[in-house]
Amino acid sequence: MPQPDYDELIASTKDHSWLSHNPYTDRNDPQQLSIAVRGEGCYIFDHEGKQYLDATGSSHCSAVGHGRQEIADAVSKQIHALEFSGSGLVPFINAPSAKLSQKLADLCPGSLNRVFYTLSGSEAVEAALKIARQYHAQTGNPKKYKVLYRNYAHHGYTWGAMSVSGDPAIRSKIFEPTVPMGVMVPEANPFRCLHCSKTCNLGCARSIEETIKYEDPDSIAAIIVEPISKMAVVPPPEYWEMVVSLCRKNNILLIADEVVTAFGRTGKWFAVNHWNIVPDLMVLGKTLGAGYMPIGAVIGTEEIYKVFLGSPEKTLIQSHTLGNHPVVNAAALANLEIIENEGLVERSASLGPYFKSQLETLNKHQITGDIRSIGLLAQIDLIKDHNTKEPFGGSIEGRQLTRFMVDNGLYMRCSGHSLNIHPSLIITKDQIDFMVDVFDKTLTYAEQELLTK
Ligand SMILES: Cc1ncc(COP(=O)(O)O)c(C=O)c1O
Known part of the structure; x- marks a missing residue:
């Protein structure tokens, strides 16, 4: 099968699509857009064949993962x-x-x-x-x-x-x-x-x-x-x-x-x-x-x-x-x-404590405000100051942190003031470790590059 012209698809999206949550859709906008072309288990693959671990469970939807026959x-x-x-x-x-x-x-x-x-x-x-x-x-x-x-x-x-x-x-x-x-x-x-x-x-x-x-x-x-x-x-x-x-x-x-x-x-x-x-x-x-x-x-x-x-x-x-x-x-x-x-409800209950304990290692970061989790649903509130609990950032910082995570192989979004995490219920402990490692790097990047500016 001939390969689609991906550059053309991205250009025509920028020309004609009205995407929600997305201010990137103008031909002159330098923001990078990728095309999600394939999914398997907890992974999404883009048009260049790059693999991303999906920490969002496709916008909260997926328990069973991608590509289920x-x-x-x-x-x-x-x-x-x-x-x-x-x-x-x-x-x-x-x-x-x-x-x-x-x-x-x-x-x-x-x-x-x-x-x-x-x-x-x-x-x-x-x-x-x-x-x-x-x-x-x-x-x-x-x-x-x-x-x-x-x-x-x-x-x-x-x-x-x-x-x-x-x-x-x-x-x-x-x-x-x-x-x-x-x-x-x-x-x-x-x-x-x-x-x-x-x-x-x-x-x-x-x-x-x-x-x-x-x-x-x-x-x-x-x-x-x-x-x-x-x-x-x-x-x-x-x-x-x-x-x-x-x-x-x-x-x-x-x-x-x-x-x-x-x-x-x-x-x-x-x-x-x-x-x-x-x-x-x-x-x-x-x-x-x-x-x-x-x-x-x-x-x-x-x-x-x-x-x-x-x-x-x-x-x-x-x-x-x-x-x-x-x-x-x-x-x-x-x-x-x-x-x-596949007993995925039980799996969520039994993996929950591991997920929580791994996420809690992120408490070492200055900008971590609160880490909440139950089953395989979690949120980390990011703050500037522990006394005032002022949120860390807004949509501009959120976009920078989102790009950082995506560039590090994690399909994940940051709002600027929180990380809302909900992978598919089929996720493994190794995949949880990978995810938490990217969060760790992301919070370090946020503290070093964005906190003082
Ligand atoms: C708790 C809750 N209820 C309702 C909705 C609306 O669902 P939909 O986006 O499918 O219309 C959402 C969407 O995020 C949600 O999170």
Whole structure:
């Protein structure tokens, strides 16, 4: 086969593509772009054949690694049989969807067993928000419309999801007013806690209680939270017990966003399993399709689902033409089967302590603020000063550190103020060692070249 003209591909990307997170796409921009052409296990190979260890698990998606034949076969088989036959208006179902829903119902805790499919995490969040509103409207509480969300949380870039996200990186004055439903409550992050001095007295959870009273419980439909945030923040003990009890007491639906944490990332099938919580709605995304296919889903409990039964007017008013897609569902099902058959959830739990101890060697660096990790999810907060905890840098420093890691064979990104680490669950100890070695060199480079400037 003739080789593609890679220089031409990069030039035409710079000319025509509108890439997210990427200010490099102008022909005059000197920034170097590579083409990812192949993947195998934990490695990505570029157009020059150079190998990179993927520390990002393809943007949080992958448990099973790159190049899995089983998923390629499942996708190919379904495309050859039937690629798609419509969005369900004609009463036909598809077999992969039936099997995937059964599998998810088996895996999810409690009575979470009704699956609504989307094509991304953001759309799944949108669907969860609408389910919550429609549920309350159909149970005699039409005035319940507000949604509590936590500071720094990221639930997606679409308008509704953004309106319940506290991540400053995606909120901008340009998009004000956002959908008037979001009410922010504090995150539960011991490293940057604003509520308790020295010892934790659950100020973050008590602040949610105060907000509920202030806003009026009869106006609050739901709270959306990541049980363990993608920044690897594990809330203090007793936090979840308090939040769940506040929800039950005030008829507020608990929406657990497990777009990042589901399917073994934190050492359990779902992050909620660490506390035996059964949310009313669980949102899935990235990890469900492992990056092989775009998919999201909301899973509701039987109690929620029943409210949508009985007459056409009660049906959920939400649909995506390509949601519940047979090819996408076949890929997700094959992904879950690999996770199960290869014991990857258990692998994440058992490798977690080694991963943590290796990362903790980086505490020797002056700019290391906090290192958090659980299972194979970790974050290192980079700071300038241990007293003020001022973040190390912004996007300019982030780009320099990203380039340094890539040049050293690590497929990894730095935001400038943190390293968010989530390799595939098939990673080996040797690969963890390589990754930590590159972080070590990167932090040294940051301290020597960027800290004083
Ligand atoms: C926790 C969480 N929820 C939802 C989303 C949105 O998912 P998507 O980017 O697939 O729309 C993200 C994306 O990063 C996420 O991290």
